[in-house]
Structure formats: C-alpha cells, structure tokens
Amino acid sequence: MGQEAIQNNAAFIWSIAELLRGDFKQSEYGRIVLPFTVLRRLDCILETTKDQVLEAAASLPEGTDDEARFMILTSVANAGGQIYNVSPFTFATLREQDPKHLRKNLVDYLMGFSPNVRDIFIEKFKFTEVLKGLEDAKSLWRVFDSFARADLHPSKVSNLEMGYLFEELIRRFSEISNETAGEHFTPREVVRLIVDLIIANDEVALSGKGIIRRIYDPACGTGGMLSTAEEAMTALNPGLKVDLFGQELNAESFAVCKSDMLVKGHDASRIAFGNTLTEDAHRNETFHYMLSNPPYGVDWKKYADEIKAEADRKGHEGRFGAGLPRISDGQLLFLQHMISKMRDDENGSRIGIVMNGSPLFTGGAGSGESEIRRWMLENDWVEAIVALPTDLFYNTGIQTYVWILDNRKDAARRGKVQLVDASGERFWKAMRPSLGSKRRQIPDEARAEIVRIYHEFLNGKAGYGDVSKIFDTTDFGYREIRVERPLRLRFDITGAKIVEMDDAKGLDKLGDDLPGLKAVLRDSLMGQSFTSRDAFEGAVAALAKAVGVKLSTPVRKALVQHFGERDEEAEICRDAKGQIEPDPELRDFELVPLKEDWKAYFAREVTPFVPDAWVDTSYTDDKDGKVGRVGYEINFNRYFYQYVPPRPLAEIDAELKELEAEIAGLLKEVVA
Known part of the structure; x- marks a missing residue:
C-alpha cells in the first residue's frame, strides 16, 4: 500500500x-x-x-x-x-x-x-x-x-x-483539537528535524548487518518521536533492528502510543505508564538515542518531596545530582534523567530534546539551573543548540530550542558547542490557515539546510556566520565575584530624629530610660553632625553614662541605625578589629568570563571607576574553592544580536505630521 x-x-x-x-x-x-x-x-x-x-x-x-x-x-x-x-x-x-x-x-x-x-x-x-x-x-x-x-x-x-x-489520524485529530493539541502532539517537522540532527553524524554507525539500536522518549506522548526516529533509521539501513522505549503520564496519550506499538508489531510492554520523574519504569536501562519534547514551564511541586529525596540520597549516583531547577519548571529534570541513561560504550548515546529558553539562562551562579548547565558543559556533553522559529507549536508561540547532546563527540567537536540560529525567515514559511498558535512551519528544504549547517560544523563559513557559530564550552562560563565598598555614615542630631526615637525599632528596649536619653540628646547634641561613627557612638555613650542610662549592644546598633545616613564624604566605618566594614547597600556582583583572571578584570573594569572597592575573597565557589562562584548561561541574543539602526528623525517627524493631518480631518468630519 x-x-x-x-x-x-x-x-x-x-x-x-x-x-x-x-x-x-x-x-x-x-x-x-x-x-x-x-x-x-x-x-x-x-x-x-x-x-x-x-x-x-x-x-x-x-x-x-x-x-x-x-x-x-x-x-x-x-x-x-x-x-x-x-x-x-x-x-x-x-x-x-x-x-x-x-x-x-x-x-x-x-x-x-x-x-x-x-x-x-x-x-x-x-x-x-x-x-x-x-x-x-x-x-x-x-x-x-x-x-x-x-x-x-x-x-x-x-x-x-x-x-x-x-x-x-493522530495528526488530523490534533489539528482540529487546538486547545489540547500542543500538549500531546509535537509538529512533525520539528520531530523530523530532531531525528535528523541526532542521526546526522551516525550514518556509518547505523550501517551493516545485525545492528540493534534502542530509542527512548521519557515523555513520549502519542509516540510520534519514537515512530519518526525508527522510520528515519530504517530508511538508512532496512536491516536495522530498532527497539522503542517510552513512558507517558497522560492516560489517553499513553493508550494511543501503546496501541501504535501494538499495531506496528513492537513490544508494547516497553511503553510504560506513569510519572517518569518519580516512577522511572526503565530503571537501569541505557539507550543509544533519546529524544523528547517535555512539558514547558510545568511545575513539579506535587512531586518535589520524592525528587528532592532522591537527589539528597543518591547525589550523582542518581538522576538529579547536578542540581534541581526552580519548582516552576521541570524541563531540566527530564534532561538530567535522559543523561543518566547514556550508554558507557564505544557508541555512546545521543540526545535530542526541545525546550523553551528557560534552561539556557534562567538562574544565576550557584543556582540549580546554572549548576546543571555547568555539569553538562564541563562534562562536554552539549554538542549543539538550535534556535527554532517562533509560532511552531499548536498551543504556544514562544521561542524553542533543540539541544543535541553526545557523550562520544567527534574529535573536532570536543570541548566545543555549536550554536545555530534557525529562527530567521529563511528557515520558515507561513501557514495558511494557522492551527491555533501554529502560524509557521519548517519546510523540508529549510530542515535539510539546518541539518547540513550542523553536520558540516559550519562556523561563519560560506555565508553562514550570521546563523552558526562555534564556541568553547568555557565561553559560557563566568565567575561571579562579590564587590564590596566601605560603609560611610553621617549622623545628624535633629529635633525630628529625637522625636522619632519613640517609634524607632530596637530603642523600645530602653524602657523608662528612653525619655531621659532623648532629653540629654536634645540638651547637649541638638544640631550637631558627626561624620565618624566612632565619634557619634562615643558622644552618645558619654551622655548616657552621665545620666545613668546603660546602653546595651542591641541599643547601640539601633541608635546607629536610627541616626545614621549614608554619606560618601563621611569617614569609613571599621569593626572592632580595625577592618573596613562593607556597606550591604553598595554591594555589587561582577560576572568575570571564566577564561579571564578576576584580578585583571577587576583592575580594568572596576577600580578606575570606584577606587575604594574591593573583592570579597571569602565569597568562593563550593566546588573548586576559588574566589567567585562559577555560573554558566547561554545567551543566544548576545551571540546573534544584529543592530537595527533607528529610523531617521525626519522620517518619523513626517509620519507624525501626516497622522496629525489625518486626525484633524477626522475631527472636522465629526464637528460637521
């Protein structure tokens, strides 16, 4: 047929x-x-x-x-x-x-x-x-x-x-059911792109007789990714034996997927029902190829206790040892789960997963997301990331990205990551009519071009500099150093400030002694200013002692808090050991590229502008113990940003005058 x-x-x-x-x-x-x-x-x-x-x-x-x-x-x-x-x-x-x-x-x-x-x-x-x-x-x-x-x-x-x-049939029913299609159906051109990318460099590995390949999707939905992967691989080698594995949480999608396996003659028992993150149905299994389109921006609050318990109990021996993303988005949990199922043999494993932009840059140094990115990049698993056009999916128009991971990279790709910006007009065409939020699709010729750019590892060659760039894995890393500046306080003893002592936090501890202290401050220090904290504290302590008021340490701090105002001309505050005291309100953080020495960076980028600043060397990374916390982020906009000059002022002015004339004409018609 x-x-x-x-x-x-x-x-x-x-x-x-x-x-x-x-x-x-x-x-x-x-x-x-x-x-x-x-x-x-x-x-x-x-x-x-x-x-x-x-x-x-x-x-x-x-x-x-x-x-x-x-x-x-x-x-x-x-x-x-x-x-x-x-x-x-x-x-x-x-x-x-x-x-x-x-x-x-x-x-x-x-x-x-x-x-x-x-x-x-x-x-x-x-x-x-x-x-x-x-x-x-x-x-x-x-x-x-x-x-x-x-x-x-x-x-x-x-x-x-x-x-x-x-x-x-699945495709047709998904198209007429736009309110739920995106939850259970990944557009076929996106699936084909992911499949083509993960097998693009494996033609030799997939050739020959007696070859068996295991494919896995931890959020398999109706099974489209598994079926498409099998089709593409057997097209390369009709004698290839493909074993399909998957797991799905939605009961109806699971039923469709398992039924699909049955009607195709596959072992349907390998399609499991349940929550992949808490009930791994394929525990201890490994796979040659893994691909998935996990839920975007879906929280894992209901399963948090189980996931955190596994992370704490097993660490890197389990699935989530690298870190836990914020509770509102579990995409990186699925990716970690897939990495845990990579094969440790000569063929290794390749992963293709489509996610939104959050896993690229959400979370600063030390956060769960950053630590997961760090783990993947420092282990050199991330091979390429492809930015897709917007408006590809049925229930969302957001930007999405295909990540390709490989634990057996070719020599040329080791220590490198290829970024491909396939979001431009050359890679999509408009749909007529649109299907829900899906207004665009990736034509076959555009898909082939994306795969060729990836396969040939293009880096600004043959006119592709605007869409494909190669980076070292360390190019995405940075050290977050904590920059401190000295605390400088000025103290003005005004009538208003003395009156407000009644409501000042912490001064209520003075109890019945408060009126007496207020009176002596009004009589002896009213109108005076201090640019030294030590001088202020000494003057107040002497007056309090004279009237028999005992100032405890918390009360002394409350008086400083109440009367002190930041002033760059005031003297630097020092602690009991004579060390400069940092001002928490002036604290800042600098992100130093991982390849650069933080001292040289600080001398060039900070010292010339704020000479009194210093780096807090006690702010160190939990893993390597060095100054500054290590973070990783991948910002596509930074690498592929193209400056668009503003329109000339004369053009804008002419357009405004034209609109004013049009509005004036409309008003005349209304009045008439």
Whole structure:
C-alpha cells in the first residue's frame, strides 16, 4: 500500500468521524475514532487464529497461572507474542447480533483480550464510557458498522503502513483539537528535524548487518518521536533492528502510543505508564538515542518531596545530582534523567530534546539551573543548540530550542558547542490557515539546510556566520565575584530624629530610660553632625553614662541605625578589629568570563571607576574553592544580536505630521 492508499484509508476512517457531528465536540472525535481503529486492527490480526485460540483456552487445565496462560494463548494467536482474545465475538459475528445488544457484546469482546490490551481500552481509553456515550447518542451501530467494513488485515495493510495511517489520524485529530493539541502532539517537522540532527553524524554507525539500536522518549506522548526516529533509521539501513522505549503520564496519550506499538508489531510492554520523574519504569536501562519534547514551564511541586529525596540520597549516583531547577519548571529534570541513561560504550548515546529558553539562562551562579548547565558543559556533553522559529507549536508561540547532546563527540567537536540560529525567515514559511498558535512551519528544504549547517560544523563559513557559530564550552562560563565598598555614615542630631526615637525599632528596649536619653540628646547634641561613627557612638555613650542610662549592644546598633545616613564624604566605618566594614547597600556582583583572571578584570573594569572597592575573597565557589562562584548561561541574543539602526528623525517627524493631518480631518468630519 502506497502513500495514496494510506491517505485513502485515512480519509475513509476520517469520514466515520463525520457521523459524530452534532452529538460530540470535534475535540472528542479522536477519543472515539482512534480506539475503534486500534480495535478493528487487532480484530483483523487475530482473525485467522481465532478458532485455535478458543480451543486452546478451553483446553487449559484448571488452575493454570496467568503467566503460563498468557504465554500459551499469545503463542497460539501468533500475533507478535503480545495479544490474544478469548471472546467468542469478532467484528464479523458482532454484526450478526441484535444491534440492541451491541454495547453489551462489545464490552464482552473487550474483556476477552489479554490483560495488556484490556488495560489500554478499559483503563486508559475509557472505552466502555465511549461506547455508552455513542449508544446514548444513537450512533454506536453506525460507527461500529463503518469500522467493520474497514479492511485493516495485515495482508492488506502492513505494520509500517498501519503506523503511517495511525500517525495521519493522530495528526488530523490534533489539528482540529487546538486547545489540547500542543500538549500531546509535537509538529512533525520539528520531530523530523530532531531525528535528523541526532542521526546526522551516525550514518556509518547505523550501517551493516545485525545492528540493534534502542530509542527512548521519557515523555513520549502519542509516540510520534519514537515512530519518526525508527522510520528515519530504517530508511538508512532496512536491516536495522530498532527497539522503542517510552513512558507517558497522560492516560489517553499513553493508550494511543501503546496501541501504535501494538499495531506496528513492537513490544508494547516497553511503553510504560506513569510519572517518569518519580516512577522511572526503565530503571537501569541505557539507550543509544533519546529524544523528547517535555512539558514547558510545568511545575513539579506535587512531586518535589520524592525528587528532592532522591537527589539528597543518591547525589550523582542518581538522576538529579547536578542540581534541581526552580519548582516552576521541570524541563531540566527530564534532561538530567535522559543523561543518566547514556550508554558507557564505544557508541555512546545521543540526545535530542526541545525546550523553551528557560534552561539556557534562567538562574544565576550557584543556582540549580546554572549548576546543571555547568555539569553538562564541563562534562562536554552539549554538542549543539538550535534556535527554532517562533509560532511552531499548536498551543504556544514562544521561542524553542533543540539541544543535541553526545557523550562520544567527534574529535573536532570536543570541548566545543555549536550554536545555530534557525529562527530567521529563511528557515520558515507561513501557514495558511494557522492551527491555533501554529502560524509557521519548517519546510523540508529549510530542515535539510539546518541539518547540513550542523553536520558540516559550519562556523561563519560560506555565508553562514550570521546563523552558526562555534564556541568553547568555557565561553559560557563566568565567575561571579562579590564587590564590596566601605560603609560611610553621617549622623545628624535633629529635633525630628529625637522625636522619632519613640517609634524607632530596637530603642523600645530602653524602657523608662528612653525619655531621659532623648532629653540629654536634645540638651547637649541638638544640631550637631558627626561624620565618624566612632565619634557619634562615643558622644552618645558619654551622655548616657552621665545620666545613668546603660546602653546595651542591641541599643547601640539601633541608635546607629536610627541616626545614621549614608554619606560618601563621611569617614569609613571599621569593626572592632580595625577592618573596613562593607556597606550591604553598595554591594555589587561582577560576572568575570571564566577564561579571564578576576584580578585583571577587576583592575580594568572596576577600580578606575570606584577606587575604594574591593573583592570579597571569602565569597568562593563550593566546588573548586576559588574566589567567585562559577555560573554558566547561554545567551543566544548576545551571540546573534544584529543592530537595527533607528529610523531617521525626519522620517518619523513626517509620519507624525501626516497622522496629525489625518486626525484633524477626522475631527472636522465629526464637528460637521
């Protein structure tokens, strides 16, 4: 069956969705049609061995355990070793029954499936509820009868072709369900780009006989990335064996993905249900290729305790030892999880993940995000980052980036990171019409160009200097040094300040002595100013002693806080050891490029402008112990910024005059 036949089958099944018009929302069509498509496919697969399976089930000894039952019946069913059905019904025999009993009979048919398939339909697709909804709308028989006429036998539709058909249906239903499409569906051109990027340098590694490659997606959704990766790799080498693994939290997306694996003949048990971050279903597994589009900006507050506990307990032996991002965004948790599953052999592993801009630069030195970036870059895993055009996704128009990681880089790429700015007009075209927030797409020729730029490791060559640049990993690092300036205080003894002592924080500790201290300050120091803190404290202490008021240390500090005002002309304040006291309000931080000596930087960039400043050498990095905390960030705008000069003033002035004339004309019409 060629592409045309696939489209014809998709069109036929799509026409069945038209039967739902008026009784169901468009966003509900997929929840009905997709499970019915899977059900019909499985019915066709099991048709030829139906009688043998029923005989084998009837002959099983009483007390046969579930595992043995599964192995025996799936073997007889001869359907890839994963499924069987012991219900006497098939689609053909169900059509012969009284339509009034169709829902009851369909439920009986569902319950006859092996547990792995039954779980998909009953627990994830909620198919019994779907059947009741169809029956209530008086549409069940029409929909069922239409599917019964769809010929999806393996002799007519191969597993590969069935996969194409299923993907086409998913795409169509995602397009008409814009409010949720982006949550479960990554645009195909983005998926193809990621896949092309992660295999671009692996043509030789994927060639030959007996090659097995394991692919994993920790947030696999409906399985589009896994399917596309398999398709691209087998196109390079038809003899390649590809094992697909995934995990998905959304029940409906999981059901679609697992069903897709079943209809294609894959081991569907490798698609797991649950939260990847807290319930790793593929613990201790490693993979050759990993790719994902994890949720953007989704908080992990509900799972924070478990994730923090793992990070504390296992450190770098676990998945999250590098650091934890802020609670509002878990993208870097998924990336760390994927890195933990890299293979430590000669082939290594490659990762392709699409994320928004937050993982590039959110968080300063010492933050969880910065420490994760530091960990990846210092281990030299980040190979390339590609900025994509905006408005590519169905439910958001934000800027996104594809990260490519590799733990077996080619020699030329070691210690380097390639940044590709593919956000410009040359890499996208407008969609007509748009689909939700998706107003643009990446054409095939643009995708090929992006992959070529990456593959050829272009760095400002052949006119690509504006879109591709190569950096050392250390170019993204910096040391955050803490710059201090001396505390300088002036003390003016005014009547207003003395009156306000009643409400000053900390002076209430004086109790009944407060009025006496106020009086002696008014009589002896009113109108005086001190540019030395020591002189002020000495004068006040002498007066207090004269009137028998004892000043405790907290009260002394409260008096300084109340009367002191910062003044650059005042004397420098020193502590009891004679050391210059820093002013917290003047404290600043400088980001020194990691390749540069902080002392030279400070002498050049700070000292000439603030001669009294110094670097706090006690502010050190937790890991290397050196002055200044290490941070990493990747700022695309800094590297690819293009200056656009402002319009000439004469042009702006002429435009304003034109608008004024237009407004004046409109006002005349209103008055008239």
